[in-house]
Amino acid sequence: MNGLILLIPIALGLGLLGLAAFFWSLRQGQFDDLDGAALRIFVEDEKDGTP
Amino acid sequence: MSGAALIDRDFSVPDIRCAGCIAKLEQGLVRDQRIATARVNFTEKRVHLSCVPDAEIPDLIGAFTTLGFEAHPIGKGPDEADGGAESSRELLRAVAVSGFAMMNVMLLSVSVWSGAEGATRDLFHWLSAMIALPTVAYAGRPFFRSAWRAVRHGRTNMDVPISIGVLLVCVMSLFETITHGPHAYFDGAVMLLFFLLCGRWLDSVMRDRARGGVTALLKNMGTGAMVVEGDGRTRWVDATAIETDMVMLVAAGERLAADGVVVGGVSQIDLSLLTGESAPQAVHVDDRVHAGTLNLDAPLRVRVTATGADTALADIARLMGEAAQGKSRYVRIADRAARLYAPAVHCLALMAFAGWMIVGAGWHHSLLIAAAVLIITCPCALGLAVPAAQIVAAGELMRRGVLIKDGSALERLAEVDRALVDKTGTLTLGRPEAIGLDQLDIGIKSLILALAQASRHPLSEALTRGLQSSDVRPAEVTGLRETPGFGIEARWADSIVTLGRPIATGLGDALATELAVDGRPVATIGFADQLRPDARQAIEALRSEGIDAMILSGDRAEAVAPVARELGLTAQTAMSPQDKLAAIDRQTALGHRVLMLGDGLNDGPALAAGHASIAPGSASDVGKNAADCIFLGDRMMPVVDSIRMARKTQRIVRQNFALAIGYNVIAVPLAFLGMVTPLVAAIAMSGSSLIVVGNALRLKRAIR
Numbered sequence: 001m002n003g004l005i006l007l008i009p010i011a012l013g014l015g016l017l018g019l020a021a022f023f024w025s026l027r028q029g030q031f032d033d034l035d036g037a038a039l040r041i042f043v044e045d046e047k048d049g050t051p
Numbered sequence: 052m053s054g055a056a057l058i059d060r061d062f063s064v065p066d067i068r069c070a071g072c073i074a075k076l077e078q079g080l081v082r083d084q085r086i087a088t089a090r091v092n093f094t095e096k097r098v099h100l101s102c103v104p105d106a107e108i109p110d111l112i113g114a115f116t117t118l119g120f121e122a123h124p125i126g127k128g129p130d131e132a133d134g135g136a137e138s139s140r141e142l143l144r145a146v147a148v149s150g151f152a153m154m155n156v157m158l159l160s161v162s163v164w165s166g167a168e169g170a171t172r173d174l175f176h177w178l179s180a181m182i183a184l185p186t187v188a189y190a191g192r193p194f195f196r197s198a199w200r201a202v203r204h205g206r207t208n209m210d211v212p213i214s215i216g217v218l219l220v221c222v223m224s225l226f227e228t229i230t231h232g233p234h235a236y237f238d239g240a241v242m243l244l245f246f247l248l249c250g251r252w253l254d255s256v257m258r259d260r261a262r263g264g265v266t267a268l269l270k271n272m273g274t275g276a277m278v279v280e281g282d283g284r285t286r287w288v289d290a291t292a293i294e295t296d297m298v299m300l301v302a303a304g305e306r307l308a309a310d311g312v313v314v315g316g317v318s319q320i321d322l323s324l325l326t327g328e329s330a331p332q333a334v335h336v337d338d339r340v341h342a343g344t345l346n347l348d349a350p351l352r353v354r355v356t357a358t359g360a361d362t363a364l365a366d367i368a369r370l371m372g373e374a375a376q377g378k379s380r381y382v383r384i385a386d387r388a389a390r391l392y393a394p395a396v397h398c399l400a401l402m403a404f405a406g407w408m409i410v411g412a413g414w415h416h417s418l419l420i421a422a423a424v425l426i427i428t429c430p431c432a433l434g435l436a437v438p439a440a441q442i443v444a445a446g447e448l449m450r451r452g453v454l455i456k457d458g459s460a461l462e463r464l465a466e467v468d469r470a471l472v473d474k475t476g477t478l479t480l481g482r483p484e485a486i487g488l489d490q491l492d493i494g495i496k497s498l499i500l501a502l503a504q505a506s507r508h509p510l511s512e513a514l515t516r517g518l519q520s521s522d523v524r525p526a527e528v529t530g531l532r533e534t535p536g537f538g539i540e541a542r543w544a545d546s547i548v549t550l551g552r553p554i555a556t557g558l559g560d561a562l563a564t565e566l567a568v569d570g571r572p573v574a575t576i577g578f579a580d581q582l583r584p585d586a587r588q589a590i591e592a593l594r595s596e597g598i599d600a601m602i603l604s605g606d607r608a609e610a611v612a613p614v615a616r617e618l619g620l621t622a623q624t625a626m627s628p629q630d631k632l633a634a635i636d637r638q639t640a641l642g643h644r645v646l647m648l649g650d651g652l653n654d655g656p657a658l659a660a661g662h663a664s665i666a667p668g669s670a671s672d673v674g675k676n677a678a679d680c681i682f683l684g685d686r687m688m689p690v691v692d693s694i695r696m697a698r699k700t701q702r703i704v705r706q707n708f709a710l711a712i713g714y715n716v717i718a719v720p721l722a723f724l725g726m727v728t729p730l731v732a733a734i735a736m737s738g739s740s741l742i743v744v745g746n747a748l749r750l751k752r753a754i755r
Binding site for chain 1: 069070071073074077091092093094095140143144147148151154155158171174178182
């Protein structure tokens, strides 16, 4: 019983953390362009602005 | 950089295809002084710009053009699209919350099932209640809202048994928890919500995705015109801000933004989107021209006589409103099933309660059994049966270049048995194509290409397209110069070559262009609208699917006859939008379900009235808005593909219903006998849902 008092809040807390992280990423627009995100890895950064 | 506030603008760029395009656009656009940032949304084929406030739309479009992309401004108020995305996001949040709750309640339930007793079990039940009840209150709202709406209007839908089931189960489980009972169904209630929300969310995502695609195709949103000011300067005016008596400057290849009267210039106007007429019409000073038509030849000055709702389009819009009412009466298959299903479920639950009361089980036990019956019959698999199949089908069709606007469109498409087809722009490509290029000498061809590719005139573009497809290389020319209204001139070897309007005018109004060397005509090329390359094949495939086709055209009989003969179809010609509506009504009265294929403004009412309708991607905005599906590209076979896919989807949906009912046939007697513990309910529910989703995934390899 003592173990449960510790473990259950931890389990719930971790779950809530995941939920909060999901909401956060949703609000940040990370799910707005799923196909584009997959392609952006191929885009080379161009820091100096010259072609 | 000045501190002036930047403004945001959205452009739809249909040609974004790869990572290279993203890089090119994002890095290329910001080199323009006026553009601060550019962000590509690949999924929606859009580019979001932050630019200085005085950057005019044509300049921004020019920035896209120099990078080799075609861009169309998107108006400020896409309220509808935003509303759709917002409701999907709300559903996704509900899915996340119920998923979280489901996992945690299940964690506690598994402990109870594996033998937790006494105080531990009570503690776990209380914890489950604390997670489940707020979740039901939050994630159940879409169902409660819809059920309440239905009940208030004296109807019933799938959401009524769901809502009653979930609420009753929650109340019973709470009571069970308070009285230290062994069976709490919190996990069942939350799991039910989770699966159903997944179905809803899939449905909503499908609609959003199609809407995004359609928005990317709509070109007229946020268009406008160059307006000539009193002092002779020109300025870009948004379509909504155009007023009567302004003078628009319409370049060749541009669509008119408002109705008006020509005050300067001579040109030819392509009316095909407005009337279906394929031959261009010559216009001179004092001729009336209409919004939505395409200026083919030379720049025109047009004094605006009517804008927005007053244009000739307003009539068509009114007809469309009336025509669309028939379609809104269509009842989706899930709701048709619910009409039978909901009363049956309620009766079963009531019978279970009454039965156990009569045998003397006491009201507490009887209510618990009734709750078990409700939760086991709750249309969990049924809720997924339709959307799961439809989203797979729509995704597969989208890969083939067909946009399906929503699930109901797929259902209606599966039922059609008669096709009415517009000619111009639907059976044909709806744009001038050069005729007889093959017969020309190769030297002449390369000369023509060299001149034509330097111009954005519609006829030049047709020539470039035709010649490039047959591997012609352009000749070396220098000093290219384009004269609006006449043509292109260049220096080649020691001669002056021109490509432009024929000098001899024996050709009537037919579109033609002439290549001349040092003023002597060398070759004359005619232009005409051509059949889509696979039109014949598509019509035959339709016939083999049991769908007979017929042409409804606004064009003259002489223009329609060759097409009808080529395809072996009967045709009705010179039809007004009202005539087309009447033709659909006649077919409907004969008991046919009509598929309308069309593209023009004049097809708008017919597209809205057809049992299902498909428009090509090149259609007018009105056509694209009214149609249920849009196919991209020049080929017509996607039309047949989508009908085949719709029929397969319908078959899978029926199978899914059969699976869900079969599962109920086994599970309901068990529930009746009181043998359904929360554990059995959880297994049955998730098992049946997985089977239904698995069955739907078979559609992925259904069309080959």
